[in-house]
Amino acid sequence: MSAGAYDKLIFELSSPGREAFSLASADVPEADVRKILPEKHLRRDAPALPEVSEFDVVRHYSRLSRMNYGVDTHFYPLGSCTMKYNPKINEDMARLAGFARLHPLAAEAVAQGALQVMHELARDLSEIAGMDAVSLQPAAGAQGELAGVLMIRAYHESRGEKRTKVLVPDSAHGTNPASTAIAGYEVVEVKSLPNGEVDVDALGRVLGIDVAAFMITVPNTLGMFEPRIVEITELCHAKGVQVYMDGANLNAILGITRPGDLGFDVCHFNLHKTFTTPHGGGGPGAGPVGVKAHLEPFLPVPVVTKDGDEYALDWKRPKSIGKLQAFWGNFGMLVRAYTYIRTMGPDGLRSVSDNAILNANYIMKRLETDYDVAVPGPCMHECVLSARRQKKLGVTATDIAKRLLDLGFYAPSTYFPLIVEEALMIEPTETEAKETLDAFCDAMIQIARETETNAAVIHDAPVTTPVRRLDQTKAAREPNLRWTPRA
Amino acid sequence: MASRYIANTPEEQKRMLDVIGAASLEDLLVRIPAKARLPRALGIPAAIAETDLIRHMKALAARNADADTHVCFMGAGSYDHYVPSPISHLISRGEFFTAYTPYQPEASQGTLRTIYEYQTMIAELTGMDVANASIYDGASSLAEAALMAHASTGRNEIAVSHAVNPLYKRVTATYCEGPRVRLRDAAAPEGVTDLAAAKKAVGPKTAALVIQTPNFYGCLEDVAAAAEVAHAAGALLVVVADPVNLGVLEGPGKLGADIVVGEGQGLGVPMSFGGPNLGVFAAKSELVRRMPGRLVGVTVDRDGERGFVLTLQTREQHIRRAKATSNICTNVALCALMATIYLATLGRRGLVRVGELSAAKAHYAAERLAKVPGVSLRFAAPFFKEFALKLPKPPERVAARLARQGFLAGVPLKSFDRSLGDCLLVAVTEKRAKAEIDAFAAALEKAVA
Numbered sequence: 001m002s003a004g005a006y007d008k009l010i011f012e013l014s015s016p017g018r019e020a021f022s023l024a025s026a027d028v029p030e031a032d033v034r035k036i037l038p039e040k041h042l043r044r045d046a047p048a049l050p051e052v053s054e055f056d057v058v059r060h061y062s063r064l065s066r067m068n069y070g071v072d073t074h075f076y077p078l079g080s081c082t083m084k085y086n087p088k089i090n091e092d093m094a095r096l097a098g099f100a101r102l103h104p105l106a107a108e109a110v111a112q113g114a115l116q117v118m119h120e121l122a123r124d125l126s127e128i129a130g131m132d133a134v135s136l137q138p139a140a141g142a143q144g145e146l147a148g149v150l151m152i153r154a155y156h157e158s159r160g161e162k163r164t165k166v167l168v169p170d171s172a173h174g175t176n177p178a179s180t181a182i183a184g185y186e187v188v189e190v191k192s193l194p195n196g197e198v199d200v201d202a203l204g205r206v207l208g209i210d211v212a213a214f215m216i217t218v219p220n221t222l223g224m225f226e227p228r229i230v231e232i233t234e235l236c237h238a239k240g241v242q243v244y245m246d247g248a249n250l251n252a253i254l255g256i257t258r259p260g261d262l263g264f265d266v267c268h269f270n271l272h273k274t275f276t277t278p279h280g281g282g283g284p285g286a287g288p289v290g291v292k293a294h295l296e297p298f299l300p301v302p303v304v305t306k307d308g309d310e311y312a313l314d315w316k317r318p319k320s321i322g323k324l325q326a327f328w329g330n331f332g333m334l335v336r337a338y339t340y341i342r343t344m345g346p347d348g349l350r351s352v353s354d355n356a357i358l359n360a361n362y363i364m365k366r367l368e369t370d371y372d373v374a375v376p377g378p379c380m381h382e383c384v385l386s387a388r389r390q391k392k393l394g395v396t397a398t399d400i401a402k403r404l405l406d407l408g409f410y411a412p413s414t415y416f417p418l419i420v421e422e423a424l425m426i427e428p429t430e431t432e433a434k435e436t437l438d439a440f441c442d443a444m445i446q447i448a449r450e451t452e453t454n455a456a457v458i459h460d461a462p463v464t465t466p467v468r469r470l471d472q473t474k475a476a477r478e479p480n481l482r483w484t485p486r487a
Numbered sequence: 488m489a490s491r492y493i494a495n496t497p498e499e500q501k502r503m504l505d506v507i508g509a510a511s512l513e514d515l516l517v518r519i520p521a522k523a524r525l526p527r528a529l530g531i532p533a534a535i536a537e538t539d540l541i542r543h544m545k546a547l548a549a550r551n552a553d554a555d556t557h558v559c560f561m562g563a564g565s566y567d568h569y570v571p572s573p574i575s576h577l578i579s580r581g582e583f584f585t586a587y588t589p590y591q592p593e594a595s596q597g598t599l600r601t602i603y604e605y606q607t608m609i610a611e612l613t614g615m616d617v618a619n620a621s622i623y624d625g626a627s628s629l630a631e632a633a634l635m636a637h638a639s640t641g642r643n644e645i646a647v648s649h650a651v652n653p654l655y656k657r658v659t660a661t662y663c664e665g666p667r668v669r670l671r672d673a674a675a676p677e678g679v680t681d682l683a684a685a686k687k688a689v690g691p692k693t694a695a696l697v698i699q700t701p702n703f704y705g706c707l708e709d710v711a712a713a714a715e716v717a718h719a720a721g722a723l724l725v726v727v728a729d730p731v732n733l734g735v736l737e738g739p740g741k742l743g744a745d746i747v748v749g750e751g752q753g754l755g756v757p758m759s760f761g762g763p764n765l766g767v768f769a770a771k772s773e774l775v776r777r778m779p780g781r782l783v784g785v786t787v788d789r790d791g792e793r794g795f796v797l798t799l800q801t802r803e804q805h806i807r808r809a810k811a812t813s814n815i816c817t818n819v820a821l822c823a824l825m826a827t828i829y830l831a832t833l834g835r836r837g838l839v840r841v842g843e844l845s846a847a848k849a850h851y852a853a854e855r856l857a858k859v860p861g862v863s864l865r866f867a868a869p870f871f872k873e874f875a876l877k878l879p880k881p882p883e884r885v886a887a888r889l890a891r892q893g894f895l896a897g898v899p900l901k902s903f904d905r906s907l908g909d910c911l912l913v914a915v916t917e918k919r920a921k922a923e924i925d926a927f928a929a930a931l932e933k934a935v936a
Binding site: 061072081098113145180187229315410471 | 490495499503506507516520522525528533540543545550555563567569571575579586587594595602603610618626634654660665733760762763775782788798803813820821827828837840842847883886887890920921
C-alpha cells in the first residue's frame with residue numbers, strides 16, 4: 001500500500017455518534033455542571049472535535065506516521081541535529097510509573113529517586129563538559145542559550161559593569177542571535193574566515209569593554225575544530241568578555257576535550273542530540289546549561305542539592321536569574337539521558353565521538369571528488385559540502401535534497417551554515433553502519449552523475465513521497481492554519 | 488570497546504581509515520591542540536549492563552510517591568487526568584518518535600498533518616483564530632505572550648493578576664528582564680482578581696493584562712469584565728487557561744481574550760515530575776505575524792494535491808535571527824501529538840464529560856472535606872476542579888502524614904503565598920472515585936484532629 005494514497009484529516013473521519021473514550025459514570029450525587037457553576041463561565045455548544053471510534057484513531061495516526069521519515073526507518077544525515085539512534089531502554093525507563101506518574105510538586109521526601117537522577121545527571125554533565133555546575137531546567141538549546149546569556153548579564157551587572165553587546169559569528173545557529181536579543185543585548189555579527197574559523201585579528205579589534213560575551217559553536221558549524229580556541233578564550237577573558245559555547249556539536253568531543261578546559265565560561269547541552277533523547281518531530285528536547293564557578297550563584301532556581309544522603313531543591317539563591325519553566329526541567333528527557341550515560345560509561349562515550357568523527361570523514365572522503373568540500377578535512381562529526389558545481393548545471397542544494405528523498409534517505413541540512421554557498425551539511429552520527437554510509441554516498445554520487453546526464457529526474461523529485469514538491473509561497477500568502485469543513 | 492549502539496567493528500574502522508587515508512582515529516584529531524586534550528578518561532561511572540541498569544532505575548523510581556501508588560489530589564499546574572491507551576502506542580511509532588522538525592515537508596507529512604490538526608483543535612477550544620505548534624510549557628507560553636504583547640503594542644508594562652500561577656509569573660519575569668518590561672501586580676484578595684485594582688494597574692503604558700481562569704486557587708475569573716478593563720486602556724487581554732477544562736468552560740477568545748496560553752499537560756501528557764509539558768499558545772488572527780513558534784499551513788503540491796508545510800517562517804530565528812519574534816526552535820511537538828490523539832479520542836462528547844466529571848467530583852470533595860472539623864474552604868468564589876482548603880494544622884505536616892497513608896493530599900500554599908500558609912490546594916479530576924474522596928476525607932479528619 002502506498003502511504004501517499006491517504007489524504008484524510010481526523011476531522012474528515014468524523015461520524016456523529018461515534019466514541020473512542022471510556023469514562024465511568026458519575027458516582028457523586030450532583031453531576032449537572034449547569035447547577036454547580038454560573039452560566040456565564042460555560043460553553044454554549046460542545047467543541048467541534050471529531051467523533052470517531054478508537055480504531056479510527058489508531059488507524060488514522062498509524063497511517064499518518066507512515067508519511068514520515070524517522071531515524072528508526074531512514075538514514076537522517078541532518079547536519080547539526082545529531083540524528084542518532086534513540087535506544088529503546090531509555091523509553092522503558094522514562095515510562096516507569098515512579099518517574100512518569102510523579103507529580104512535580106510532590107514533597108522532596110517522597111521524590112528522592114527523581115532528585116537523585118537529576119543530581120547525578122548534573123554531576124555527570126559537569127564532568128563531561130569540564131564545568132563546575134549544571135542547571136537541568138532549560139527545555140531546549142535555545143532556552144539554555146537564553147539562560148546562559150542572562151547569567152552572563154547578571155554576572156557583569158553584579159560587578160557594576162554595563163556591557164551592551166554580544167558577539168556572534170556569521171556562521172552561528174539562528175538561535176544564538178535570537179536568544180541574545182531577547183536577553184537585551186545588541187548582537188554584533190563577526191565575519192568568519194573563508195574556512196569557517198574565527199578571524200582572531202578581527203575579533204581582537206571588536207573586543208572591548210562594551211562586549212559582554214562571545215558566543216561560538218565548537219566544533220564550528222562547518223564541522224571543524226577551532227584550532228586557536230584556547231587563544232580565543234584567553235583573548236576574551238583579557239577584556240573581561242565571557243565566552244559561551246553552543247553545545248549543539250558536543251557529539252564530536254566527548255572524552256576528547258572539554259569546553260571548560262578550553263576556557264569557556266558557559267555551555268549548553270542538547271540532550272536530544274548528544275544524549276539520545278528522541279526528537280519527536282520537533283521536540284521535546286532538553287537544554288541543560290553548564291557554568292564555571294563564578295557564574296554558579298546566578299543559576300536558575302531551584303538547584304538540586306545533596307546533603308548526606310538526602311536530596312533537596314534549593315530555592316534560597318538571591319542572585320539567581322529566576323525560572324525558565326514552571327517546574328524543574330524536561331524530567332522525562334533527563335531520565336532518558338541519564339539511562340544513556342549509565343549505559344555508555346566513559347569508554348562508551350569516547351567511542352561515540354571517535355565513530356561519529358570516523359563516519360563523517362569517511363563520507364567526506366567518498367564525496368570529495370563529486371562535490372566541492374567547504375573546508376578540506378579532516379573534519380569532526382559532520383562535513384559541509386557545497387553544490388556550487390552542480391548549481392552551475394541548474395541543480396541546487398534543494399534539488400539534491402529532494403532527490404535523496406526518492407532514493408530512500410532523509411536530506412542533509414541545506415543552506416546552512418549561511419557562509420557556504422549551496423551548503424549541504426551532513427552529519428552521519430556514530431550509530432550508522434558502514435554499509436548505510438556507502439549506500440548514501442552511492443546515492444549522492446548518482447545524483448552528481450544525474451546532474452550531468454539526467455537533471456530532469458532531479459528536478460521532478462520527489463515522486464515517491466506522499467506529496468510532491470509543495471508550494472511554500474501559496475502557504476504564506478494565503479495562510480490556512482486551521483481546518484474548516486469543506487463547503 | 489564495543490557498544491550495542493555502534494555498528495563499526497575494528498575491522499570496519501580499519502577499512503574506513505584506509506579509504507580516508509589515515510593511519511588511526513587519532514590522525515583525525517590533528518586540529519585539536521594537544522594542550523586542549525583531556526589527558527584521562529571521563530570521571531563518570533562505568534557502563535552498566537541492561538539488566539543491572541533496569542534494576543537500578545526501578546529502585547530509584549520506587550523511591551518516589553507516584554500517582555499509581557498514591558491517590559493524587561495534587562494540581563497547581565499538573566494534573567492526574569485520564570490518559571487513553573492508544574496515545575503511548577501511537578506516539579511510540581518510530582516514524583513520529585524519531586523524526587526531526589519537518590524541514591523536508593514531503594518526507595514529513597505525518598508530523599505536519601498532526602500539527603495542523605492540533606492547531607485546529609486548540610483554536611477551537613480556546614475560541615481563538617489561530618494556534619501555534621507549541622511552546623515548552625504553560626509558563627514559557629505566558630512569557631512569550633508577554634513579549635508578544637510588548638512588541639505589538641510598543642508598551643513596557645504587563646499587569647498580572649495576583650491569582651496567576653506564581654511559577655508562571657517567575658518565568659515571565661525572567662523573560663522580561665532583557666527587554667526591561669515591568670510586571671505589575673493586580674490584587675486578588677478573595678481568590679479572584681479585584682477588577683477595581685486591575686483597572687488601577689492598567690494604564691497607557693500597559694501592554695497587556697494577564698489573568699488565569701480557573702486561576703491558581705482554582706477560582707473562575709470574569710474574563711469578559713477583564714477584557715473590558717484591558718481594552719479600555721488599549722492593552723491586550725492575555726488569558727491563561729487549561730485546555731482540558733474547555734469542553735465545559737467557554738473559550739476565553741469568545742469572551743474577549745486577545746491571546747490565550749496555558750498548560751496542555753492534562754491532554755494526555757504524563758505528569759513526569761513537571762516536564763516535558765505542553766505550552767499552548769493561541770491568538771487572534773491580526774497578531775499572527777508576531778506569534779512565536781512554528782505554524783503549519785495548507786498548500787498544494789506540483790500535482791495540485793493537498794499538502795502541509797511550515798509557514799510564515801520569516802517570524803522565526805533560523806530566518807530572521809536577532810529580529811525573530813522568539814528564539815524558540817525545538818518545541819514539544821511530541822506532546823502536541825499526544826494532545827492531538829487525546830482530543831481525537833475524547834472527541835466532542837468526551838472532553839465535555841471530562842470537564843463535567845471533574846467539576847462534579849471536585850464540588851463533592853469540597854463539600855465533603857469542608858465538613859471535616861476545623862477544615863473550611865478558603866475562598867467563596869466559584870471554582871472548577873481545584874480549591875484551597877484552610878486547615879487547622881500546618882498543611883506540610885498534614886500532607887506528609889497523608890502521604891504515608893497513600894494520599895498525595897494537595898499542594899501546601901505556604902511557599903507560593905505566605906498569607907495562605909494555612910492552606911492546602913486540592914485538585915480533583917474525573918479519575919477520582921467517590922470512594923477515594925471519602926477515604927481521603929476520613930484520613931484528613933484523623934490527620935487534623
